Amino acid sequence: MIITIDGPTASGKGSIAKAIAAHTGYFYVDTGLLYRAMGYMAAQEYSRDEVDRAMFWAPELVETYKARLAYSYADGAAVVTVDGSDVTAQLRTPEIDWYASHVSSVPMVRIGLRAWQRELGSKYDVVIDGRDCGTVLFPHAPHKFYLTASFEVRVKRAQADKIRQAQGMTPEAIAAAVIMRDLRDLSRPISPLKPADDAIILDTSGLGLEASVALVLSYLL
């Protein structure tokens, strides 16, 4: 069984997907974490300017990065290791937001991660969240959701994030980062963010986590 949950930045899809995985007992795949890990490795080697120009990508580099990476999900937590070290806590910083947003627009990176993401989906019953899970990764999934919220609500959710606050980002900078990530997600030629034709579209603007989870579950019964 495959349940796909796509949606824009700060739509709440990650928390909701994790709760649905806990409720169903399914394996949770956070595809954003994989792009974040690719961004993390790129950040160790390349400047923002180099990543912006995206000139250095080659199939061998993508394969090397993939070989350094492992994803696991246990006891309700998704964990990513790079070279055997748990880096999960380092992947949700504003710096990695930027790198992940950029590397996820590189076709070679997307194609490199695609087979791996599909393999996870074929090995387990999964709840998988991201941007292209229902459109590209699993177009035949029986349950597809597209979760969204108004721009104002998504910005408020991002501004409430403790990591961003701790890094001294102003509310304006956080709002600008959401706009930048939306633009990149929506405008990239490969796997742009959009709802699958057969996805159930849910707006969680007025809903808390519990109500959002209950709403998604109501479609699964």
Ligand code: DC
């Ligand atoms: O969901 P997230 O914020 O953790 O995702 C991190 C970045 O990866 C974000 O900029 C969008 C990108 N992404 C993507 O392009 N495709 C996916 N399936 C998941 C994430």
